[in-house]
Amino acid sequence: MDIRKSIRAQYLKLLDREPDLDDLDYYFAELETHRMELDDLTIILRNSNEFKELVKHQKTPELHIASIDTYNDIRIKGKTISTGYRNSEKRYDEIFKFCKQFNRPISVLDLGAAEGYFTFRLAEDFSGVFIAVESNPERKLLELCIKNNNRKVLLLDKQMNLKNLKNLKEVQHFDIVLALNIIHHFDEPFQDVLDTLVSMSSFCFMEHPNPLEDDSTKNSQRLEKEKLKLDSFEPVLLNKNESGLGNLLNQKLERNLWLLKNTQSKTIDRGWRGASKYDEEFGPGNHISVKSNFDTIDVDYGLRDEKRTWIQGIDLRTFLENNGVYPTNDEVLNLINNLKIDNAKDLGPHNLILNGEGLFPIDQDDKLDAVNTKEKLKDFLKQSGLL
Ligand SMILES: C[S@@+](CC[C@H](N)C(=O)[O-])C[C@H]1O[C@@H](n2cnc3c(N)ncnc32)[C@H](O)[C@@H]1O
Structure with missing residues (x-):
């Protein structure tokens, strides 16, 4: 497995979270130059206070069931x-x-x-x-x-x-x-x-x-x-x-x-998992509202004077962070290569909606981001151990 992916997998398994980018870079350099092995990283993470706190609250993991019956057709x-x-x-x-x-x-x-x-x-x-x-x-x-x-x-x-x-x-x-x-x-x-x-x-x-x-x-x-x-x-x-x-x-x-x-309001509360919540950034009550019925679905940005049609799918970042395996990584790379976009401003993976057929960019009218080309997007995904 690719080194960055292996580091990410250890973090998810032991600390139940994504690694910070600095830590990912640090351990990548250590492993690549053989100053440490993957087992050493496992030991470091297991010895961390974060891991010890986590296991205190964890139930004993379930024993693996050797064989299962087919549940549905x-x-x-x-x-x-x-x-x-x-x-x-x-x-x-x-x-x-x-x-x-x-x-x-x-x-x-x-x-x-x-x-x-x-x-x-x-x-x-x-x-x-x-x-x-x-x-x-x-x-x-x-x-x-x-x-x-x-x-x-x-x-x-x-x-x-x-x-x-x-x-x-x-x-x-x-x-x-x-x-x-x-x-x-x-x-x-x-x-x-x-x-x-x-x-x-x-x-x-x-x-x-x-x-x-x-x-x-x-x-x-x-x-x-x-x-x-x-x-x-x-x-x-x-x-x-x-x-x-x-x-x-x-x-x-x-x-x-x-x-x-769902009889409550339907909201989206942050742009992507690591970003701050809209109400922390823009004040209480700020979120994206999803307005939907059997005929239409739209998003309403509240304070921002913008309404847009909803694109069905899941953003690429959330797909990869949740171990999206189909479409496969190679197919996702193809979808990125085939992405049709002029004047991209922010090709962060949270701004790309994946629906199997393709990747659809959203929010390209905002500020210019460091990740604004397909090549930079691919580099970013590799750097983060996501692809
Ligand atoms: C009892 S089967 C139900 C299958 C199907 N939903 C149905 O009703 O026909 C439960 C399935 O959920 C999966 N599963 C259990 N806990 C899960 C979790 N926390 N996240 C994702 N899948 C889980 C199991 O591997 C199993 O295949």
């Missing part, structure tokens, strides 16, 4: 080629019916996508951008993305924690989040995870285990204690589906599929 190029142990089709029918109401492209985040059934089907049936998040290699989702070869699909190979979700909420908005059988996988309070997911979306489909399920269901002992409160989301019960898990009795227990609505 496998879909390749419009055909279901094998079935999973949960009924995927009945659940998809409800999601499809709802999405039919949109008269415009949509953006969907499918958290814990497993074999990607919902992402692939939505990308077959609708225009827009469909982002799957899945980190378990045994799901083989990258392979399935390559086989499906649908440019509307993006894949983040990332095990999200609550902090990662909150970071994502601050910089992105999705028309729809699929939170299907995923919230109970989190170590953090289930309600905080759900609230964050609803806050980054306009609508959220949520399926959660039945509290009566036994310990064949992950974190089953927390289900009764941490009952989810849905009232503020105008919940609509869409259907019920058997858990399909564990002994015969457990398999028959039904899980509710809910449609939830």
